[in-house]
Amino acid sequence: MKFIFTFITAFTLFFQSGIESLRESYAKANSSNAGTEAFITMAEKTSGSDAVIQGYKAAAKIMEAKIAKSNRKALVKSGATSLEAVIKNNPNNVELRVIRMSVQENIPKIVGYRGSLKDDKAFLLNNYNKQSASLKNYIKRFAAQSKTMTPAEKATLK
Numbered sequence: 001m002k003f004i005f006t007f008i009t010a011f012t013l014f015f016q017s018g019i020e021s022l023r024e025s026y027a028k029a030n031s032s033n034a035g036t037e038a039f040i041t042m043a044e045k046t047s048g049s050d051a052v053i054q055g056y057k058a059a060a061k062i063m064e065a066k067i068a069k070s071n072r073k074a075l076v077k078s079g080a081t082s083l084e085a086v087i088k089n090n091p092n093n094v095e096l097r098v099i100r101m102s103v104q105e106n107i108p109k110i111v112g113y114r115g116s117l118k119d120d121k122a123f124l125l126n127n128y129n130k131q132s133a134s135l136k137n138y139i140k141r142f143a144a145q146s147k148t149m150t151p152a153e154k155a156t157l158k
Helices: 002-029 033-045 049-068 072-089 093-107 117-132 133-145 151-153
Strands: none
Touching: 002 033, 002 049, 002 133, 049 072, 049 093, 072 093, 072 117, 093 117, 093 133, 117 133, 133 151
């Protein structure tokens, strides 16, 4: 019994560290092309069928358009379709909403992928207190640089 418990705990910690690594890489991805490339590589190498991992992979596909020389429109469309499908199947996942909100804030307006900013912001603000400490910290860091959240809304995230 101890072996099973130890195995499950080790697996959980390993999985969480993968998510933490993806979060950190994603947070740095928009700062430079090298950061974008590092995130894309990490997302591609991360395996798993978890919804959050799939969300980061979809974001990586969208961000790939930033550095690609061709097929930019196809990359954005493919990534956005994947991200929307993951969110549709997991509508109450706060981290997926953070991913979509950050993508929509940072994508050029001409692309037209900005329709969920208000909904995602409201969802994040309403569900923030129900999240784990590490996810709260991640949301606060995102909100600090968010163009969509007002200073008053940012202040409510404690």
